[in-house]
Amino acid sequence: DPDCKTEVVLLACGSFNPITNMHLRLFELARDYFHETGKYKVIKGIISPVGDAYKKKGLISANHRVTMAKLATKNSDWVEVDDWESCQSEWLETLKVLRYHHQKLLSADVTNSLQDAVPISKLGRKRKREPSRHEPIKKKNQSPVVKSVPQVKLLCGSDMLESFGIPNLWKLEDITEIVEKHGLVCISRAGSNVQKFIYESDLLWRHKNNIHLVEEWIPNDISSTKIRRAVRRGQSVRYLVPDAVRAYIEEQGLYSPESEGRNAGLLLAPLHRNASDPRSSRPL
Amino acid sequence: MRSRIPVILLACGSFNPTTNMHMRLFELARDHLHQTGRYQVIDGIMSPVSDSYGKKGLVSARHRVAMARLALETSDWIRVDPWESQQDTWTETVKVLRHHYNEALRAFQSKELMRGKHPTEGSMEDSLSCQQPVLPELKLLCGADFLQTFKTPNLWKEEDIKEIVEKFGLVCISRAGSDPSQFIQESDLLSKFQHNIFLVREWIQNEISATQIRSALCRGLSVKYLIPDSVIAYIAQHNVYGAQRERKSQG
Numbered sequence: 001d002p003d004c005k006t007e008v009v010l011l012a013c014g015s016f017n018p019i020t021n022m023h024l025r026l027f028e029l030a031r032d033y034f035h036e037t038g039k040y041k042v043i044k045g046i047i048s049p050v051g052d053a054y055k056k057k058g059l060i061s062a063n064h065r066v067t068m069a070k071l072a073t074k075n076s077d078w079v080e081v082d083d084w085e086s087c088q089s090e091w092l093e094t095l096k097v098l099r100y101h102h103q104k105l106l107s108a109d110v111t112n113s114l115q116d117a118v119p120i121s122k123l124g125r126k127r128k129r130e131p132s133r134h135e136p137i138k139k140k141n142q143s144p145v146v147k148s149v150p151q152v153k154l155l156c157g158s159d160m161l162e163s164f165g166i167p168n169l170w171k172l173e174d175i176t177e178i179v180e181k182h183g184l185v186c187i188s189r190a191g192s193n194v195q196k197f198i199y200e201s202d203l204l205w206r207h208k209n210n211i212h213l214v215e216e217w218i219p220n221d222i223s224s225t226k227i228r229r230a231v232r233r234g235q236s237v238r239y240l241v242p243d244a245v246r247a248y249i250e251e252q253g254l255y256s257p258e259s260e261g262r263n264a265g266l267l268l269a270p271l272h273r274n275a276s277d278p279r280s281s282r283p284l
Numbered sequence: 285m286r287s288r289i290p291v292i293l294l295a296c297g298s299f300n301p302t303t304n305m306h307m308r309l310f311e312l313a314r315d316h317l318h319q320t321g322r323y324q325v326i327d328g329i330m331s332p333v334s335d336s337y338g339k340k341g342l343v344s345a346r347h348r349v350a351m352a353r354l355a356l357e358t359s360d361w362i363r364v365d366p367w368e369s370q371q372d373t374w375t376e377t378v379k380v381l382r383h384h385y386n387e388a389l390r391a392f393q394s395k396e397l398m399r400g401k402h403p404t405e406g407s408m409e410d411s412l413s414c415q416q417p418v419l420p421e422l423k424l425l426c427g428a429d430f431l432q433t434f435k436t437p438n439l440w441k442e443e444d445i446k447e448i449v450e451k452f453g454l455v456c457i458s459r460a461g462s463d464p465s466q467f468i469q470e471s472d473l474l475s476k477f478q479h480n481i482f483l484v485r486e487w488i489q490n491e492i493s494a495t496q497i498r499s500a501l502c503r504g505l506s507v508k509y510l511i512p513d514s515v516i517a518y519i520a521q522h523n524v525y526g527a528q529r530e531r532k533s534q535g
Contacts, residue, residue: 021304021509028506075513218496218510221489230488236311239304240488242509243358 005041007150008034010185011101013094015224016049017059018249019069020241022222027079030155030185033214045079046101053091054269058228058260062086064252071244091269095174098182102152109150154178158188162197165284168274179207187214201284231255288324290420291317292388293455296377298339298494299332299348302355303511305492310362313425313455316484326420328362331380332369341498345369347524354514378444381452385422392420424448428458431467449477457484459491501525
């Protein structure tokens, strides 16, 4: 019964500096996984590039990163780019981005429900003329009980999950809310330590039902760092990033030794922000 | 200044189907040869094996050539050549090399003939240039696993291996973890011609096996971003890999 499936939106946060075929694969793998459970329906994928205020070394302007992500998702009918996060002047915690998209989803959902409802008066008239035409009126996706609320889940690789353990990078209460209220979809390659990492954390263990682990059997290590390195060295990155992205990088002359040096010596925004917060150094 | 040696790269295989990794091999090989300063890669050829190879799960050459063609649409230097696939019987790799080398030689010679008849306008120096036009070389592009098959008893004729490494040359792509140089050292024949065996390390791991692709397709799983969109569309349109369940993800 399609009405019983929980609707899911996959949200990927990250630098996307640049976006690669591996990033795009994460969405495909996650969607297949959820659909195979028979309990979920993935309705959208969102790529949310981080803002420049993140201050990561080598991070080029958000304008370029957003443009490349849009070029990359041109041919996707369900994955899109959202630049809200990248437009903020201050760095935003991932949880805030999750909350924003969750809120957006809830309001959109309410609007959709209202739009699908057929006005009563109109209905009355039609029933007289064509009795068989209208089924008992049912709002789109409405089930007899309260329809399950669509969920926004954070899509990531094992490196992000394991970064929960880096002191001062995440606030413990943020991680808690992420796994408790939203959920994580973590794609990892065969042989990774992700299960052990979850096992060793009481918090993650408690919410392991909301941490979906998806194994990627096709070894794929197309990291943005390696792409930038290859570009600096004049090496080809064809077939590792979408062709439109490759062309854009070339046209715009992105990724040089200079761009790689950006933000060198600066502290990553979350480390800076959480440094004075004793709560951040609590173990996971 | 010595001019660069023109090189043609030839990859033989099932290409069942062509994946992003197949095409990466060409890009890696070209970059590597260019960075030596001694070579200029002028052509890349993908040569799908003929149906008579008899490998399990091998779909018709017609499809494999069509898919390769679609995959290579965006490439300005790699092309698919159906010659091998059109032969009635399976063709030894060395014969495929010889065929394409002769073709390249023919093209080169007719180009030289044209140059002789119609010297380029402009400076006299061009036609009086003492720079000898350099004969092109054809090299076999492969992965490290291919190199290892030289060890398999009765699979190769010794004289074929010799001709491949002596007359043509190998460009062998291996993944970050492995290093085939030891394998070469352990073989008298291969170490003798190691100057003609180019080992290229792929640091960006991207091992998209065609077998896994076919398996994913059978299970209705996505292969987007692993093989070109045009090939995905072709496979769906022609039902190339047999009974595929309606992709669950379209639910």
